[in-house]
Every structure is written in structure tokens, then in C-alpha cells.
Amino acid sequence: MAIFEVDKLSLHYLTRFGQKIHAVTDVSFSMEQGEILGIAGESGCGKSTLVNGLMGLFIPPLYPTSGDVRVGGESLMGRTPEDVRASVLSRKVSMIPQGAFNALNPTRKVKDIAADVMAAHLKGVDKKQIYERLKDRFDLFGMDTKRVLNSHPIQLTAGERQRSVIGISTLLNPQMVIADEPTSALDVTTQKVVIKMIFDLLEKGIFSTMIFITHELPLLRHVANNIAIMYAGEIVEKGTAEQVVFDPRHPYTKALMGAMLSAEPGQKHRKPTAIEGAPPNLANAITGCRFAERCPSVCAECKQKKQEIRIVGERQVRCDYAK
Amino acid sequence: MKLLKNLLKSPMFVIGALLFLSTLLIALLGPVFYKVTMERVGAQYGAPTAQFLLGLDDLGRDYVSLLLRGLRSSLFVGLLAGVIATTIGTLVGIYGGFRGGVVDDVLNMLTNLFVVIPSFVVLILISASFKEGRSLTLIGVIIGMTTWTWSARAVRAQSAALKSKDHISLAKLNGDSTLRVLLVHILPYIFSYVFMVFILQVSSGILSEAAISMIGLGPLDTVSLGTILNQAKNTGALGDGIWWAFIPATVVITLLVFALYLINTSMEGVFNPRLRK
Amino acid sequence: MLKQYPTIRFILMRAGWYFMTFLVAVTINFYLPRLGKNNPVDIIMGKAGSGLSSEDARQKEEKYLQEFGLVKVKDGEIVRNAEGKPVMASKLEQFGNYIKMCFMGDLGTSFQTYPKKVLDVIKEAVPWTIALQLPTILFGWIVGNVLGALAAYRRGVFDKVFFPFALILSAFPFFVFGMLLVYIFAVLFPWFPAMGGYATNLEIAPSLAFLSSAAYHYILPFFSIFLILAGGQAIGMRSMGIYELGTDYIRYAKSLGLKEGKVLMYLFRNAMLPQITGLALSLGTMIGGALITEMIFSYPGLGMAMLTAIQNSDYPMIQGCTLIITVSVLIANFTVDILIGFLDPRVKAGLQMGKGA
Numbered sequence: 001m002a003i004f005e006v007d008k009l010s011l012h013y014l015t016r017f018g019q020k021i022h023a024v025t026d027v028s029f030s031m032e033q034g035e036i037l038g039i040a041g042e043s044g045c046g047k048s049t050l051v052n053g054l055m056g057l058f059i060p061p062l063y064p065t066s067g068d069v070r071v072g073g074e075s076l077m078g079r080t081p082e083d084v085r086a087s088v089l090s091r092k093v094s095m096i097p098q099g100a101f102n103a104l105n106p107t108r109k110v111k112d113i114a115a116d117v118m119a120a121h122l123k124g125v126d127k128k129q130i131y132e133r134l135k136d137r138f139d140l141f142g143m144d145t146k147r148v149l150n151s152h153p154i155q156l157t158a159g160e161r162q163r164s165v166i167g168i169s170t171l172l173n174p175q176m177v178i179a180d181e182p183t184s185a186l187d188v189t190t191q192k193v194v195i196k197m198i199f200d201l202l203e204k205g206i207f208s209t210m211i212f213i214t215h216e217l218p219l220l221r222h223v224a225n226n227i228a229i230m231y232a233g234e235i236v237e238k239g240t241a242e243q244v245v246f247d248p249r250h251p252y253t254k255a256l257m258g259a260m261l262s263a264e265p266g267q268k269h270r271k272p273t274a275i276e277g278a279p280p281n282l283a284n285a286i287t288g289c290r291f292a293e294r295c296p297s298v299c300a301e302c303k304q305k306k307q308e309i310r311i312v313g314e315r316q317v318r319c320d321y322a323k
Numbered sequence: 324m325k326l327l328k329n330l331l332k333s334p335m336f337v338i339g340a341l342l343f344l345s346t347l348l349i350a351l352l353g354p355v356f357y358k359v360t361m362e363r364v365g366a367q368y369g370a371p372t373a374q375f376l377l378g379l380d381d382l383g384r385d386y387v388s389l390l391l392r393g394l395r396s397s398l399f400v401g402l403l404a405g406v407i408a409t410t411i412g413t414l415v416g417i418y419g420g421f422r423g424g425v426v427d428d429v430l431n432m433l434t435n436l437f438v439v440i441p442s443f444v445v446l447i448l449i450s451a452s453f454k455e456g457r458s459l460t461l462i463g464v465i466i467g468m469t470t471w472t473w474s475a476r477a478v479r480a481q482s483a484a485l486k487s488k489d490h491i492s493l494a495k496l497n498g499d500s501t502l503r504v505l506l507v508h509i510l511p512y513i514f515s516y517v518f519m520v521f522i523l524q525v526s527s528g529i530l531s532e533a534a535i536s537m538i539g540l541g542p543l544d545t546v547s548l549g550t551i552l553n554q555a556k557n558t559g560a561l562g563d564g565i566w567w568a569f570i571p572a573t574v575v576i577t578l579l580v581f582a583l584y585l586i587n588t589s590m591e592g593v594f595n596p597r598l599r600k
Numbered sequence: 601m602l603k604q605y606p607t608i609r610f611i612l613m614r615a616g617w618y619f620m621t622f623l624v625a626v627t628i629n630f631y632l633p634r635l636g637k638n639n640p641v642d643i644i645m646g647k648a649g650s651g652l653s654s655e656d657a658r659q660k661e662e663k664y665l666q667e668f669g670l671v672k673v674k675d676g677e678i679v680r681n682a683e684g685k686p687v688m689a690s691k692l693e694q695f696g697n698y699i700k701m702c703f704m705g706d707l708g709t710s711f712q713t714y715p716k717k718v719l720d721v722i723k724e725a726v727p728w729t730i731a732l733q734l735p736t737i738l739f740g741w742i743v744g745n746v747l748g749a750l751a752a753y754r755r756g757v758f759d760k761v762f763f764p765f766a767l768i769l770s771a772f773p774f775f776v777f778g779m780l781l782v783y784i785f786a787v788l789f790p791w792f793p794a795m796g797g798y799a800t801n802l803e804i805a806p807s808l809a810f811l812s813s814a815a816y817h818y819i820l821p822f823f824s825i826f827l828i829l830a831g832g833q834a835i836g837m838r839s840m841g842i843y844e845l846g847t848d849y850i851r852y853a854k855s856l857g858l859k860e861g862k863v864l865m866y867l868f869r870n871a872m873l874p875q876i877t878g879l880a881l882s883l884g885t886m887i888g889g890a891l892i893t894e895m896i897f898s899y900p901g902l903g904m905a906m907l908t909a910i911q912n913s914d915y916p917m918i919q920g921c922t923l924i925i926t927v928s929v930l931i932a933n934f935t936v937d938i939l940i941g942f943l944d945p946r947v948k949a950g951l952q953m954g955k956g957a
Contacts, residue, residue, distance in 0.1 A: 052851075055855055057851065057854055057855055059845075059846075059850075059851060059854065081860075082860070085854075085857040085858075085859070085860075086857065088857070089854075089855060089856060089857030090856050090857040091857075094855070094856070095852070095855040095856075097848060097851070097852050097855070099848060102847065102848035102849060103848045103849055103851075103852040104849060104852070105849045105853065105866050105870070106849070106870065106944075106945070106946055107869055107870055107873070107943070107944055107945060107946075108866070113853075116853075116856075116858055116862055117856045117857070117858065120856070120857055120858045120859050120862065121857060152945035152946075154945055154946050155945070165852075168856065169856070
């Protein structure tokens with residue numbers, strides 16, 4: 001049974017002049033217990049907006065346009081923010097944000113931020129219990145627990161901050177974690193430490209299901225079961241990691257693979273090719289395929305006709321001409 | 324250009340700009356259509372009549388004439404102080420922010436020092452020292468030279484943020500002179516901020532002149548809105564309820580400052596997109 | 601140095617910086633009155649040299665020469681040349697004399713109220729100024745910030761009514777608003793007294809009559825400063841609040857399911873910090889504005905003392921007032937600076953990394 005379902009979700013931003021920017025359009029997928037779904041795409045393709053939508057976090061000027069998100073069968077839409085906050089966030093779905101430095105309240109110690117999370121969801125626990133549980137949890141992460149907990153964010157290293165954020169996000173053993181580019185602001189060594197930490201937590205059963213969002217496709221191949229590729233607010237291809245990485249069918253996925261540098265054997269002499277052009281302006285109404293302007297195999301018809309998801313080679317592809 | 328278009332969409336900006344332009348026009352063209360005279364034309368504090376719409380002052384002078392002259396003085400002093408303060412502040416800020424290191428530390432310390440030492444105290448001391456020859460121009464220069472610290476702080480922050488941008492590093496690698504980098508590569512990017520700072524400096528110049536004139540250290544060679552108010556207070560017109568001695572002057576000065584304030588606030592809104600929501 | 605005591609180190613460094621600023625301020629206070637043509641110091645020197653007839657006047661002039669540090673002094677006596685005339689000191693010696701007097705708390709003797717000491721006149725005025733300005737600035741700051749934060753967080757109707765109102769208030773120059781209040785509430789509708797700090801027929805004493813009269817005279821000047829200040833602070837806080845609402849840490853806090861009150865607390869607390877810094881930066885302007893308000897209301901504080909001094913060309917008094925005002929602004933700034941250091945861990949951390957001032 002799916003524990004998390006997204007059904008034709010569309011989201012938009014409302015500008016000061018009343019203009020709507022359709023940042024996410026028609027996104028559908030569902031998550032099984034234990035699944036790790038990778039979502040990849042260029043910067044600005046709507047990944048982070050989607051994360052907000054998946055958690056029911058509609059902070060103006062972001063608004064839901066249509067569609068639904070269901071956690072454990074219950075819809076997030078039309079519920080009061082207080083209800084979503086108390087019953088879903090941190091317990092069922094939790095986010096690991098990118099850029100831990102900006103995500104941590106700069107004037108609060110790590111232990112206090114963590115204690116705020118526990119206090120917001122657990123009734124009848126006193127401060128002492130909270131700090132004890134915190135210490136136990138942070139001891140798992142192989143850091144100098146006492147110092148990290150008693151520090152303000154500015155006193156920590158980038159790696160310590162990111163690990164603290166992961167610790168805080170998973171404090172209440174959420175069913176599912178949405179990791180929003182958790183490694184993109186880090187150097188390579190720290191990236192490895194953070195990835196290892198996330199998988200340690202998975203192994204220890206602190207959480208079991210994860211959506212991992214990144215712009216680094218090669219990383220996804222190693223961590224995800226399934227991969228979805230986003231372009232201009234839409235999912236254009238979704239399949240198993242092997243399918244999407246080694247046998248992409250959508251022209252955009254193919255182009256994305258071509259644009260990647262790779263350390264695989266036999267790839268040494270292959271030159272990465274850039275994708276010409278830029279994504280469409282999402283403030284305008286788009287009738288045809290969103291990738292048409294940049295697609296190498298574009299035809300007259302797909303400039304006009306909206307492309308729908310269809311099944312090609314056992315995976316979903318949003319292109320009528322993909323084989 | 325795109326900026327101007329966005330600004331024109333903001334009603335606040337349009338009102339502010341129109342208001343300011345009309346005061347400018349009145350100050351410049353008023354004396355063409357209205358016979359400005361500084362002579363005694365009637366009794367002390369004569370009430371408004373059809374001929375003298377806003378009445379007469381302590382010396383029996385026509386208030387409309389005084390206000391036209393005062394408005395021109397205030398605008399002059401504000402613009403003069405604004406130009407001086409913005410120029411010094413921009414040079415100090417842009418250079419310090421761009422150079423960094425010891426130069427920046429020294430300039431920054433100097434700026435912070437004069438932010439903390441109240442500029443009106445310095446203004447009072449200098450004005451009190453010039454017992455003779457305290458002209459409107461001198462006061463404008465002094466105000467400009469004591470209030471530049473605000474511009475310096477604002478510009479420094481912007482210029483320091485730009486310093487590490489790629490095109491600047493590239494220009495430096497190309498061996499462009501510091502002056503060229505500053506003028507060609509940094510100034511255009513922060514021009515809008517410099518303009519905002521200028522607006523604020525003009526407004527603070529107008530207010531500083533009025534304040535220093537109010538306490539009796541104003542220009543000795545002309546009438547300003549501040550000296551009109553000083554006279555109203557000193558001769559007891561305020562306590563006696565002779566409204567034409569101070570209401571028109573306060574209204575003019577408030578409109579002037581408010582216009583500049585609207586322009587500045589609306590520009591801030593356009594530059595800081597988060598405020599737009 | 602003192603690495604293991606970051607707090608003490610922080611306070612000492614700020615104190616050192618402010619002490620240096622104080623020295624600069626004193627230098628300015630010394631130098632500026634000697635700047636213009638026919639400046640006050642020249643006038644005194646000219647008078648002293650003009651061979652005064654009466655012994656009384658001569659003593660008075662020489663007293664000023666000594667107080668201004670213009671003549672050489674040995675063992676408290678003026679050094680004289682063969683003709684009995686005082687020996688003039690060099691500029692550097694004058695400066696040394698001036699600094700020495702400042703540190704001894706001697707601000708000289710007033711021209712106007714001779715032989716009253718400047719410090720005594722100031723001592724009478726300062727309590728009035730503190731009583732008026734300290735509560736007004738603090739209260740105005742707090743009220744303005746709370747309202748501004750609410751406007752930022754709530755938006756909607758409250759914001760739509762409140763924002764233009766605050767905008768107009770904050771655009772009023774201090775003295776204009778003061779004059780309008782006097783005209784409306786003291787002249788047009790004589791509900792409040794137009795001037796003074798208490799009814800003139802009363803003695804300054806802790807009596808009920810005096811206190812109630814003082815309170816009655818307090819209302820108009822209080823509001824004329826308070827309203828403008830609160831308006832300006834509210835506008836600033838509203839901008840900061842809106843800015844902070846869009847930050848990552850607020851989004852993260854919301855995503856963790858923190859209670860609304862807690863998120864609001866995060867927001868207020870952090871939006872408040874730039875407001876406190878702003879307070880530190882604009883204290884000089886505020887105090888200056890408030891001093892002019894005092895003048896408009898003829899309030900018996902420092903502003904009025906300075907106005908009287910200016911009108912009578914009482915230079916020792918003017919110089920004394922400017923020095924006291926500068927020192928108070930410095931002390932207030934120092935206090936706010938230390939406060940920020942305690943409230944914002946980034947400030948102290950920044951200092952530890954060697955970015956002072």
C-alpha cells in the first residue's frame with residue numbers, strides 16, 4: 001500500500017501584479033514503504049517548490065492550484081495549517097533542507113531548536129527528558145554531542161550544521177523524509193559523510209522511506225530505487241534508477257545524461273554536451289511540449305500539443321514520440 | 324529603464340515624484356508670477372488679506388514672499404548638502420568596500436566613529452563658531468560634510484558584496500586600474516542605491532538646516548523655512564496662536580520631506596522584492 | 601588575549617573603541633570653536649589683551665583665559681611675564697589643558713550666569729532631559745516594534761490601515777510635529793500647557809502639587825516625540841518582519857511543525873536585532889530631535905539650556921552642552937552595542953574572528 005500519494009499536483013506563485021507563475025504542473029507519483037525516490041532536474045525546475053507543496057507548506061506567495069497530496073490516505077488539502085502541523089509534519093513527513101546554515105535559526109542553540117521540535121509534538125515531557133533524548137539521538141551521529149548541542153549555528157562547521165539539521169529533522173522518527181538537496185552546499189568529503197549519515201539512519205530504521213532531491217544525477221544512481229526527472233515544473237520521465245540512468249527515453253533525460261561529466265570507465269573521451277537554450281517562462285501559458293524549444297527531435301505537432309505521461313519501455317515518459 | 328518602468332507602476336513613487344517636482348517648479352517659477360518682496364508692507368503680524376494671502380511676519384513682510392524664498396533656500400541647501408554627502412560617502416564607501424583590508428578597516432572605523440558622534444552637535448559647534456559670514460552655502464557645505472557617514476555605510480555594504488563577483492575579478496585580472504574598475508564595473512551596479520542614498524541625504528539636509536535654523540544658528544544672509552519657524556517661536560507667535568506664522572512653513576517643509584520619503588520608500592520596495600508581496 | 605573569556609573580551613574591546621571615539625569627540629569639541637573667523641576663542645583672547653581698566657573685569661577675563669586653557673598655568677596660578685600680563689599657551693598646550701579639565705569634570709564657567717559653573721547649570725537640566733527622553737525613546741521603540749511586527753505577520757486590514765498612518769507619522773520632522781501639537785492642544789484647544797516643565801509658581805520639591813504639574817506638562821512633549829519615533833520604528837520593523845518571513849530558517853521551522861507562536865517568536869527575535877542596531881545608529885539623531893522638541897516646549901532640559909546659551913553667545917555653556925550630549929550618546933550607544941552582543945551570537949563570533957568595530 002502506498003504511504004504517500006501525489007495526485008496531479010499543480011502549484012503557483014502569485015506576484016505583486018497579480019500574475020501567476022505556474023512553478024509545478026501536473027505532478028503525480030506514489031511512494032511505497034521503504035522506497036527511495038530520487039527527483040532530479042536543473043536549478044529552477046520547481047524541485048524546491050514541489051517540496052513545499054508535498055509538505056502542505058503554503059507560505060505566500062505560494063498557493064496550490066489543483067491536485068492532491070495524501071499522507072497515509074489522508075489529504076493535506078483543505079485542512080487547517082494547525083492540523084497539518086500537529087498530525088503530519090515531523091511525525092509522518094519531515095524535510096531535510098539544503099543550506100543548513102540558513103535553515104538553522106541563527107540566534108538559537110542547536111539543542112533549543114531541537115527541543116522546540118519535541119515540545120511542539122510531544123505532550124507531557126519535561127525539559128530534562130527532552131535533553132536526555134536529544135543527547136542519546138545525537139550520540140548516534142559520531143559528533144562531539146555536548147559541544148554541538150550547546151553551540152549556536154555560527155560556531156559549527158558546515159558538516160556539523162548539516163548533520164545537526166538531519167538529526168533535528170529525524171528526531172521524531174518520521175515515516176518519510178524529503179531531502180531537498182542536502183549535499184549541494186558541501187565539499188566532496190563532507191558530502192560523503194552526510195550521505196553516509198542518511199543511510200545509517202535508514203539502516204537503523206529511524207526512517208524507511210525517502211524522497212531525495214538533487215541536481216546531481218550520478219549521485220541518485222547510487223542512492224535511489226526510482227528516479228523522476230523534472231523539467232519546467234513537470235515530471236518528464238520516471239522509472240527505476242537503472243532505466244533512467246542507463247536507458248533514458250525522454251529527449252530531455254537523454255540530453256541531461258549527455259551534459260553530465262562521468263567517471264565511468266570507457267567514458268573518458270566522451271565530451272559533455274551542453275543543452276542549448278533555456279526553459280520556458282512559466283508565467284506564460286504553454287500549450288505544447290515544454291521542452292520543444294530545446295528538443296533535438298522536435299516536430300511541428302509537439303510544439304502545439306500538450307504532452308501527457310505514457311508508458312514506454314516499462315517506465316513513464318511525457319513524450320508522444322519516445323520509443 | 325526597466326527599473327523606471329517598475330517605479331512608475333508604484334503609485335507611491337508617482338505621488339512622491341510629482342510632489343517633489345511641483346515644489347521645485349514653485350520655487351523656480353513662483354517668483355516669476357508672484358512679486359517677491361522682502362520689504363515691510365504692513366503691520367507686525369498683519370492677518371491674511373486678499374492681497375497678502377498668508378499674512379505678514381514680525382517685521383511686516385509678506386509671508387508668501389518669505390515662503391517662496393524659504394522654499395528655494397531649503398531646496399538649495401538640501402541639494403547642496405545631498406551632493407556633497409553622497410559624493411564623499413560614495414567615494415569612501417565604494418573604495419573601502421572594494422579595497423578591503425587595512426584601507427577598508429581605517430575608512431570603516433572613521434565612518435563608524437562619525438556615525439556615533441552626533442552630527443548635529445558638530446553642526447552646532449561649527450555654526451556657533453562662525454559668528455560672521457554664516458551663509459546658506461556654508462551651512463549646506465557643513466551639513467554635507469557632517470552627514471556623509473550614512474551614504475558611506477550603505478554604499479560600502481553594496482560595494483563589498485559586489486567585490487567578489489566574477490566580472491570584477493576578471494576586470495582585475497585584466498589589469499584594469501582600480502579607478503576604472505570602480506567607475507566602470509562597480510558604480511553602475513550600485514547606482515540605484517547611490518540614488519536612494521542621495522534622496523535620503525537631500526531630505527536630511529533640508530531637515531538639518533531647518534533644525535539648526537530653529538535653534539538660532541541659521542544662515543544670516545537669507546530667509547529659510549527654518550528661520551521662519553525660529554522667528555515664530557522667538558517672537559511668541561506660536562504661543563499667541565498666530566497660525567500664519569508657522570503653519571504654512573511647517574506644511575511646506577513636511578510636504579517636501581514627505582515627497583522625498585515616498586520616493587525613497589517606493590524605491591526600496593522595488594529593490595527589495597520580498598517587500599512587494 | 602582573554603581568548604577563554606569571550607564575553608569579557610567583547611566588552612573590553614567595545615569599551616576601548618568607545619573610549620577612542622570619546623577622545624575624538626573631545627578633540628572636535630576643542631578644535632571646532634577655534635575654526636571660524638572671529639571665533640569665540642579669539643574674542644576672549646582679544647578682550648583679555650585689551651588692557652582692562654577695572655580689577656574686577658580683569659580677574660573675570662583672566663579666569664576665562666585660564667578655563668579655556670589659553671594661558672600657561674603653574675600650581676594653579678597663571679604664569680605672567682615681566683609686565684604682569686599672562687603668558688599665552690601654544691595650541692598643543694591649550695589642547696592638553698582642555699583634556700585635563702575634561703577629565704577633571706571641569707567644564708568652565710558660564711558667561712550668562714556668571715559665576716555659576718557650567719556643570720552646575722547642566723546638572724539642573726539633565727534630570728529633565730533624562731526624564732523626558734529615556735522613557736519616550738524606550739517606549740516608542742517597543743510600541744513601534746510590536747505594532748510593526750504584527751503588521752508584517754498579520755498583513756490584511758490591520759496592515760492596510762496601520763501602514764499609511766505610520767508612514768505619515770514617521771515622515772514628520774520632530775519640530776514640525778511639536779509645533780503642531782502646541783498649536784492644536786495648547787492654543788486652539790487649551791487643554792495642555794504650551795510651555796515649561798511645571799507651573800512657574802511652584803517650587804521644585806517632591807510635593808504632590810509639583811509632581812502633578814510636572815506630569816501635566818509632560819504629556820504634550822512626550823507624545824510629540826513618542827508618536828514620531830514609534831511610527832518610524834514600526835515602518836522599519838514591518839520591513840524586517842516581511843523580510844524574515846521569507847528566510848530559510850522560518851521555512852524550516854514551519855516544515856518541522858513548530859507551533860505558530862514559536863515561529864512568531866523566532867521571527868520577532870531575529871527581526872528585532874537589526875532594529876536594535878538601527879536604534880544604536882540613530883540615537884544621535886533621535887536625541888538631537890528630542891532636544892529641539894524640548895526647545896519648542898521650553899522644557900527646562902538640556903535643549904533649552906543650549907538654546908539659551910546660543911542666544912546669549914554663552915560659549916562655555918554651548919561647549920559644555922555639546923560635550924555632555926556627545927558623551928550621553930556614546931554611553932547609550934555602548935549600552936546598545938553590548939546588548940546586541942548578548943542577543944546575537946553572530947556579533948560576538950564575528951568579533952572573535954577578528955572583525956572588530
